[in-house]
Amino acid sequence: MCVGLAAKIISVKDGVAMVDCTGAKREISAELLDDLEPGDYVMVHAGCAIAKITDDDKSETEKVLKENLA
Amino acid sequence: MTSINSTADMRNFLETYDGPAVRIMEVCGTHTHEIFRQGIRRFLSPKINLISGPGCPVCVTPAAYIDEAVYLALEKGCTLTTFGDLVRVPGNVKSLQQARAEGGKVKIVYSPIDAEKYAKDHPEEQVVFLSVGFETTTPSDVIAVKNAVRDGLDNFSLLTANKTMPGAYEAMASSTDAYLYPGHVHAIIGTKLCRDLAERGVSGTIAGFTGDELLAALAVTVKNVSEGKPFFVNAYPRVVTDEGSPAAVALVDKFMKPCDAEWRGIGVIPDSGVELRDEYAAYDARKKYSVPKMEFERKTACKCGIVLQGKILPSECPLFGKACNPDHPVGACMVSDEGACSAFYMYGGQS
Numbered sequence: 340m341c342v343g344l345a346a347k348i349i350s351v352k353d354g355v356a357m358v359d360c361t362g363a364k365r366e367i368s369a370e371l372l373d374d375l376e377p378g379d380y381v382m383v384h385a386g387c388a389i390a391k392i393t394d395d396d397k398s399e400t401e402k403v404l405k406e407n408l409a
Numbered sequence: 410m411t412s413i414n415s416t417a418d419m420r421n422f423l424e425t426y427d428g429p430a431v432r433i434m435e436v437c438g439t440h441t442h443e444i445f446r447q448g449i450r451r452f453l454s455p456k457i458n459l460i461s462g463p464g465c466p467v468c469v470t471p472a473a474y475i476d477e478a479v480y481l482a483l484e485k486g487c488t489l490t491t492f493g494d495l496v497r498v499p500g501n502v503k504s505l506q507q508a509r510a511e512g513g514k515v516k517i518v519y520s521p522i523d524a525e526k527y528a529k530d531h532p533e534e535q536v537v538f539l540s541v542g543f544e545t546t547t548p549s550d551v552i553a554v555k556n557a558v559r560d561g562l563d564n565f566s567l568l569t570a571n572k573t574m575p576g577a578y579e580a581m582a583s584s585t586d587a588y589l590y591p592g593h594v595h596a597i598i599g600t601k602l603c604r605d606l607a608e609r610g611v612s613g614t615i616a617g618f619t620g621d622e623l624l625a626a627l628a629v630t631v632k633n634v635s636e637g638k639p640f641f642v643n644a645y646p647r648v649v650t651d652e653g654s655p656a657a658v659a660l661v662d663k664f665m666k667p668c669d670a671e672w673r674g675i676g677v678i679p680d681s682g683v684e685l686r687d688e689y690a691a692y693d694a695r696k697k698y699s700v701p702k703m704e705f706e707r708k709t710a711c712k713c714g715i716v717l718q719g720k721i722l723p724s725e726c727p728l729f730g731k732a733c734n735p736d737h738p739v740g741a742c743m744v745s746d747e748g749a750c751s752a753f754y755m756y757g758g759q760s
Contacts, residue, residue, distance in 0.1 A: 340541070341464075368552050384548075386523060389596050399646060403642070408628060
């Protein structure tokens with residue numbers, strides 16, 4: 340149950356968003372996040388977008404390594 | 410130390426590490442599974458000991474909670490709505506699956522928000538959502554209640570067993586040298602707590618879930634532990650910001666208040682849970698249906714309790730893989746996909 344899924348916003352209206360999660364489309368609550376636009380990526384937990392994210396873990400890891408292990 | 414710049418460097422570092430022994434508790438059940446699934450455990454140096462912690466909400470839910478849910482289904486005729494992995498968790502008397510076989514109505518939903526919609530569409534049923542989870546799930550539970558208030562529903566309520574992590578970090582601190590903090594809990598609550606813990610000598614790294622994110626978090630953790638100074642690193646900054654989600658925290662605070670919570674196998678940890686505030690008592694199934702305290706406790710040889718505290722490996726439980734397996738789980742850790750026993754069983758981790 341407690342699994343977060345990254346999803347792409349297709350549309351958003353009145354605190355409810357349609358998202359694409361690796362091909363599966365579903366409606367989720369977007370009321371915790373302001374300024375969401377189609378194309379943004381969010382982390383979804385239990386039908387609710389909890390954070391706006393980037394879908395790029397590569398540059399993130401490079402930064403973490405550079406700051407901590409270089 | 411030579412610098413670590415790539416996936417291969419991280420793997421090499423974790424494989425050949427030969428410094429002081431390091432114990433790392435991955436708090437989050439999804440971390441446990443991803444570390445197995447990506448084969449990371451297989452190449453870790455024997456000096457790096459991963460401990461699977463209490464971060465699977467289904468696993469830390471006490472059996473008496475299942476008894477309460479069974480009571481609501483069979484004695485009060487409520488329709489239970491729940492995440493799927495709770496259905497097979499054994500209670501002291503029976504599981505929800507058994508309650509369903511006896512005529513209880515148990516419906517699996519994707520989210521509490523969907524449960525509220527179901528209640529709206531079925532005004533003739535009394536719908537209870539089994540509200541189990543950590544900081545990541547509680548905002549959805551609260552949104553469901555908020556929607557029920559908006560829709561004027563009098564047939565929707567929560568049976569709460571919502572838990573919060575800070576108390577558990579304190580309670581388990583002596584079991585590990587550093588935590589691999591659950592990324593999505595901190596997407597909600599931010600990083601202040603971790604910084605405060607580091608000042609009190611409790612170390613940890615917030616980790617993401619992809620292969621590179623996990624390797625980076627582990628490498629950073631091992632290096633820092635081996636240097637012997639308390640530390641905190643956010644290795645998941647694409648999702649976790651320092652402030653977290655103030656909107657989620659404020660929303661939860663409006664509807665919920667802190668309470669003591671019982672963690673299966675660990676016991677009661679003060680202020681480690683949340684329940685609905687008194688003004689929302691009409692949406693609290695325990696109050697609405699005057700659920701009696703469930704006293705009966707079944708004794709089994711299941712060792713989930715000490716597995717959750719990282720004191721033994723799942724494979725050291727006498728039932729593991731024999732009387733207890735995914736088809737016939739005895740303890741919750743074998744039921745949920747996020748459970749440590751399930752992960753060890755699924756990926757053949759015997760040691």
